[in-house]
Amino acid sequence: MIPASFDYVRPESVDEALEALTDAGEDAKIIAGGQSLMPLLRMRLAMPDTLIDLDRLDSLRDVRDDGDAIVIGALATHHRVLRDPLVRAHAPLLVRATAKVADPAVRHRGTFGGALAHADPASDLPAVAVALDAELLARSARGERRIPAADFFVDWMTSALEPDELLTGIRVPKPGEGWGVHYEKFHRTAQAWAIVGVACAVRRDDGRVGDARVALTNMGPVPVRCRAVEEALAGGAAIRDAAELAAEGTEPPSDLDGSAEYRTHLAAVLTARALAAAAAV
């Protein structure tokens, strides 16, 4: 299966990329690592007129320290994220979840920014961004803005990026000391998409979980932050009881791999597992 034809643009700088984006208009598609987009192009579920390839924008591959946060370049590959010392030190949840993304070959090409901009709720990393209160850095000719992860995912495969905006980086706050993390993914085979995934980070206070951040993969059109679970834990609830609230406010899909009811059940089960695993650290 072969993609439909398209014009190809490979800007050498972010400014050139923004220019290309403006020139190409609505029917342009950005390709970073292409690991989500290529299958769509091949099946012609995406048929852009213009493909803007960010491959040469090496400035967007780095991870830098930004005081109370780290900023991960949008084009940092999953492979890079897994090995980067700053990410490992300050965003261990992202490392855990990235290790579960697809397979090694896909992780060599696929990028953190690409996975977020693609805004597929079945993808593992959007929930991580939401759980970590990450901010997404969007640039356009009009300037740069920071979009909180919670606002970035608007609908199924739809992000808050304007057509002329480019995701340049992801700002992940440093969590401070004492956090344990876990990403729990449930899928039919090792290479299949998550039926449900749970990203969580917890801080232990006096031997029990106090602070917690929990978000779910594939429990609705966008990743879902589990505020009810977090509040229950903050209020002193046991993990098991708090986890029962995981599916609150979600709109899980029904598909070939699981009904909405099954997903609702899984959300509680996997949240309990993820919290327990994170708390054990």
Next chain:
Amino acid sequence: MTDRLEGWEKVTGAARYAYEYPLENVAYLAAVQATVARGEILAVDAEAALGMPGVLAVLSGGNAPRLAPVDDGELAVLQSRRVAYRGQFVAAVIAETPETAAEAARHVRVEYAPEAADVLLRADHEGLYAPEKVNGGFPADTESGDPDAAFAASAVRVDATYTTPAEHNNPMEPHTTVALWEDDGTLVLYDSNQGPSAVQSTLAEVFGLEPAQVRVISEHVGGGFGSKGTPRPNVVLAAMAARVTGRPVKFAVPRRQMWATTGYRTPTIQRVRLGAGLDGRLDAVIHEVVAQTSAVREFAEQAAVPARMMYRAANRRTRHRIVRLDVPSPSWMRAPGETPGMFALESAMDELAVLTGVDPVELRVRNDAPEDPESGLPFSSRNLVACLREGAARFGWDARDPRPGVRREGRTLLGTGVAAATYPASTRPGEAVARAEPDGTFTVRVAAADIGTGARTALAVIAADALKTDLGKVRMEIGDSRLPRAVVAGGSAGTSSWGTAVVRACEALLVRLNGEIPPEGVEARASTADEVRSRQKYARHAFGAHFAEVAVDLDTGEVRVPRMLGVFAAGRIINPKAARSQFVGGMTMGIGMALLEESIMDEAFGDHVNRDLAQYHVPTCADIRKIDAVWVPEADPHLNPMGAKGIGEIGIVGAAAAIANAVHHATGARFRDLPITPARVLAEL
């Protein structure tokens, strides 16, 4: 322990599969599939496609060459306005590049008069009928004694219905053909198939040619599992396109198009009734099967056939009913008949074991048949009991607590299960040529196909044995219809059939050799038609036993298989290295069948909805743990000169039942519908 002869070519990327033959002036084909499940084609508008630069031709019902009708209606490609199923090939674009062909195919407009389609198999479907024969040439129905009365009078009765879903073979190499017509009118096909001779004769018939005018080359084939056992529509389409354009045409069926056009295992609905005494001895066996076929091809999955010979019982009935639906044509998939049939029968045996309290291994031993219950013929060899005993010892079965649902580790339930396996040991007629070369080496020729089975290597080992020479001195030539005619790699009959011809040719050659070999060499040909036909009558079958351990997650319902053992009795094992891999590969596909594989038919859409490897799940390396296969010694003088039974299919037979039985042992819940998905399990916990 012989290394695969073509192994080095395969690890270096030098092995050539059908698509990869270097040819000049090649054109590429992209097929257009029907978008309705039933109806009439009103018009095909090819204008836009033809106007695209690089497009050479658009074929459809209006302009396609007329073909001779053959039994398999799937091969009447572009011969009718009728649409028999969604996904059927209705047009094709031939272009200078694959990119152009794919693009233009999207611009072919086909207008349909759609009709209401009937795509769902039901046990009470009014269209069910008894086929004249089921696959393999067996009668659709058999009966002996008074099964209903015996069942009714039995002290212990199992009456259960089991279902298996549509499953797709999914060989890693898609069905691929490169077709070209030579100036003298010869059709040459580089083709991915399980038997060049069969493709040759069928395509000759379709195109009204003499068999000698068709040449089929299939040196390396990237798997088939039955789906390449008969020519599929892609071969015909490529040959037509090459004729119309006058150029070699390449067509690799995209994975998503394979779902409708290259065959699959029919879904089945199977009712099994077992009547037994308190001691578990069977008095009645009733196995009734419902399956589907398409509007253009009758394929009747012989799922109840193993119940005819598996266990002793005085009263028995087997019955097959099929219904023609507006669906793609089902066909062979690894051990058609036995695979779904033994899931049902061996699950029912486990249910009987639970009801009677007889150990499942012992129950099968107790019901072992001394001779073929149906025909009364003696078995050429039957070592089911040896497999069960050997497996029980190796697996640690004797320590098993039979109570279900009592082994718990944290949030995991553990269980073990057993199931028997069987597959016919067939030999079919064929030919082979053996040649002594002046340099002291030998060339052995037979139009066999090595679809990954290791046939090339096994035949060379057989030839070297027969010639009393070293393996290194034998050059094996297979995979070309110009070689001596051979049966398909199917029905686990390949090695047995080809090997018999090879042995006879080698023996004939040895008789002719006396001293110096002349420069032109010495050649001997053998045909085994008489030998195979005049064989003494025996019931010839391979047997086996699967032992599976499962871990069931109490919270998610997920089933994992940490350990599985298969023990087989399959005559003499010619190449242990390849044989173990074949068995283990079959068992792995059995794990897929038990837990993952299912093509889901959507009634409104009229087709399978999960038509790719992203949505049709097959086990990855990370999903499979320890699987081992061993065999018991078996000397059977009634098979063939090698004393070998086929091993390509038995590995999957019964594997799913062993897992389902283990899940019952773990959970106490019986799963009669495959696959055993996490959601299904959870609902029963």
Next chain:
Amino acid sequence: MPRIRVEVDGSSYEDDVEPRLLLVHYLRDRLGKVGTPVGCDTTNCGACTVLMDGLSVKSCSVLAVQADGREVTTVEGLRAGHPMQRAFHEEHALQCGYCTPGMIMASIDLLRENADPSEDEIRDGLEGNLCRCTGYQNIVRAVRRAATEMRRPASEEVTS
């Protein structure tokens, strides 16, 4: 049409390519590197795995233009008798052979990351490559064997 310059298996190529041309089709149809097969359309099977700048990629999910300026190694470009090839051959880690080129390239990539992987690490590391024939047991064995051989110092390899 963009012009690309790619180093494939030690040779340099310069070609004009349609932007939508997939790397795997460039390798097979333009360069004749047909040792890298195509098995699926969805990035699942991994049969087309090659190394790009030393890292495994699925060449059906990379555009040829994206390989511009990069170095690609296919199974045909491995040095003669690579230990991974020998191990796959001798452990019978293949049957039909169609997944084999990708499986070998993915396995080489795996050992680059982890020179002494456990059985489970091998299984997990090869999750992106499907084999329908072998049941994977011999593939795991082959990777273990190649790992042992590749860790052995070169001097020992010569003398043994």
